[in-house]
Amino acid sequence: MRDLDSRPEMHTYEREVPGEAETRKTLDELIKNQQEEPRTTYRLAISIPPHETARGILKLSQQWEAIREWEVGWALHPEEWGNGYAVEAARGVMDWAFDELNVHRIVAFCHAGNSASVRVMEKLGMHQDGRLRETRWLMGQWWDEYVYSILEKEWKDLNYL
Ligand SMILES: CC(C)(COP(=O)(O)OP(=O)(O)OC[C@H]1O[C@@H](n2cnc3c(N)ncnc32)[C@H](O)[C@@H]1OP(=O)(O)O)[C@@H](O)C(=O)NCCC(=O)NCCS
Numbered sequence: 001m002r003d004l005d006s007r008p009e010m011h012t013y014e015r016e017v018p019g020e021a022e023t024r025k026t027l028d029e030l031i032k033n034q035q036e037e038p039r040t041t042y043r044l045a046i047s048i049p050p051h052e053t054a055r056g057i058l059k060l061s062q063q064w065e066a067i068r069e070w071e072v073g074w075a076l077h078p079e080e081w082g083n084g085y086a087v088e089a090a091r092g093v094m095d096w097a098f099d100e101l102n103v104h105r106i107v108a109f110c111h112a113g114n115s116a117s118v119r120v121m122e123k124l125g126m127h128q129d130g131r132l133r134e135t136r137w138l139m140g141q142w143w144d145e146y147v148y149s150i151l152e153k154e155w156k157d158l159n160y161l
Pocket residue numbers: 009010011012013014073074075076077080081082083084085086087088109110111114115116117119120
């Protein structure tokens with residue numbers, strides 16, 4: 001986990017590279033999440049053979065219980081970019097969420113300059129709900145972010161379920 005977490009490319013559009021203590025905190029949260037009942041956060045490892053350690057992470061978390069809205073997020077080891085793995089992994093988890101967690105909407109947020117992540121959302125069939133102005137403070141300045149979503153009925157129409 002530290003190997004992934006310490007790679008600057010994994011965080012370019014998100015935040016400063018976490019120090020070791022922060023990775024430890026995330027790991028503690030991950031363990032706590034596994035003990036929740038019912039679970040509201042899943043942090044999943046993306047494994048890509050022949051590697052035996054995680055090559056990416058996928059996070060699925062409840063955003064707004066009343067409307068059954070969950071958020072998905074992704075990050076991959078830079079050596080794995082461009083092979084369709086983010087879409088493949090997200091599709092599997094979103095399929096499972098709509099099927100097993102009774103989810104109504106899945107949303108994803110990304111830095112407006114993160115074209116690879118925007119493309120992942122488009123390839124997943126998500127729609128842009130809007131552009132949130134200056135909601136991120138990074139590298140000494142404000143940045144906009146996009147919010148994308150997909151509804152259960154839209155996901156079903158894509159025939160993944
Ligand atoms: C975002 C990320 C997960 C994408 O992973 P990936 O496995 O390479 O994604 P996929 O291969 O499934 O799809 C990427 C798509 O974006 C496109 N793409 C990649 N880099 C791009 C860029 N700089 N500009 C425009 N499109 C880009 C790819 O060509 C591909 O589209 P295509 O299949 O139509 O050609 C990966 O880049 C990453 O881990 N980035 C760092 C962490 C991060 O930013 N996470 C998102 C936080 S919101």
